[in-house]
Amino acid sequence: MKIVDVTTTTFRYISNTVRDSEGHGHPGDPHEAKQSLLTIKTDEGVEGYCFGANTAVIESLVKPLLIGQDPFYREYLWQMLRERQRLHLGSLSDRVLTSVDLALWDLAGRAVGQPVHKLLGAFRDKVPAYASTMCGDDLPGGLATPEDYANFAKWCIFERGYPAFKLHTWQPPYEGAPSVKRDLEACAAVREAVGPDVDLMLDPFHYYSREESLQLARGLEKLDYLWMEEPMAEHSMSSFVWLAEQSDLLIVGPETAEGKHYARAEWIKAGAADVIRTGVGDVGGITPAMKCVHLCESFNMSVEIHGGGVGNLHVLCAMGIPGRYYERGLLHPFIDWEEVPAWLNKRDDPMDSEGFVHVSQDPGLGQDINWDYINDNLVK
Ligand code: LLH
Ligand code: MG
Secondary structure, three states: OOEEEEEEEEEEEEEEEEEOOOOOEEEEEEEEEEEEEEEEEEOOOOEEEEEOOOHHHHHHHHHHHHOOOOOOOHHHHHHHHHHHHOOOOOOOOHHHHHHHHHHHHHHHHHHHOOEHHHHHOOOOOEEEEEEEEOOOOOOOOOOOOHHHHHHHHHHHHHHHOOOEEEEEOOOOOOOOOOOHHHHHHHHHHHHHHHOOOOEEEEEOOOOOOHHHHHHHHHHHHHOOOOEEEOOOOOOOHHHHHHHHHHOOOEEEEOOOOOOHHHHHHHHHHHOOOOEEEEOHHHHOOHHHHHHHHHHHHHOOOOEEEOOOOHHHHHHHOOOOOOOOOEEEEEEOOOOOOOOOOOOEOOOOOOEOOOOEEEOOOOOEOOOOEOHHHHHHOEOO
16 A cells, blocks of 8 residues: 555634633633644555644655655654754654654554554553543633632532543733642632542643742642642753652653653653653654553653643543543633534544443544534635
């Protein structure tokens, strides 16, 4: 089988999420937005798909490298793109590698009629999810106060059935942010609201100092939180060694630090985290995410997967040392997460009333693509 074409399709949809000046997502008025689909086509008619493609980089850099290649040589193709990153760091990001790798896995699954987690060597078909909130805001009744977080946590746990809850608290540009005191007040309000038996986690402002991070960790220990992630800039691995040595709370990382599986290996060696974090979007796809998983298994270390989406769900269902949770969100009281994205016919992370997200048994990544919607809303 040979790759004969690589295309991107851009289409319009109505979004109810807006970005603040720092780039964090919040609820907003419905407005037009654009989504892109990467398609890898073969001479045998089989295709692979991934949403969220970077059209310019795919066209200029990736397409010429993929045409004529065997799509089943995923490892070779991933290594080839990784090597090309050295001279194209500004454009050929790990996100671009992610979209290509996911489309290749999708293609392979579609070619042999199996879901990706079974190609990886399946471990399970469903994973418990945690409710992962958007960052704090100033919207009345949204995520503006500790009480708002408490009310939303109660709804997520007792009404919707999530077994666990993670707060993303306030960050600039919101007034008064960041604040260790207010973060701990929100964490305390949530613990008070859901009782002692629910797993709770915190992802705060990402640029606290060492002392502020330790203060947070000590506060969370008292509130019996399960973990904290990324309270400081992850480029300073030494700061995380300092924090992990002094705190009894599980410190999870690295999340956004670049460096793929190499960086995870260094964090393990340095003792910079108790639990390693990876995600298909952070490291360049399913292929390197599984390298991280196997690396951690070799050290008896747990892995927590960053972010939702089908790629991460298939990885979670193929992990031998299971990640505890699928990160579902980012959720907000004003946003209906169960709403099906316009470009799909059904949600790709369906969660049952017990809080389990089920992986699709359909071939490939298993997304049920709404081709009519895409074709009716093309950006020419
Ligand atoms: O800063 C944000 O908007 C969130 O922290 C986001 O990056 C989220 O993906 C995350 O960190 N989840 O764990
Ligand atoms: Mg995080």
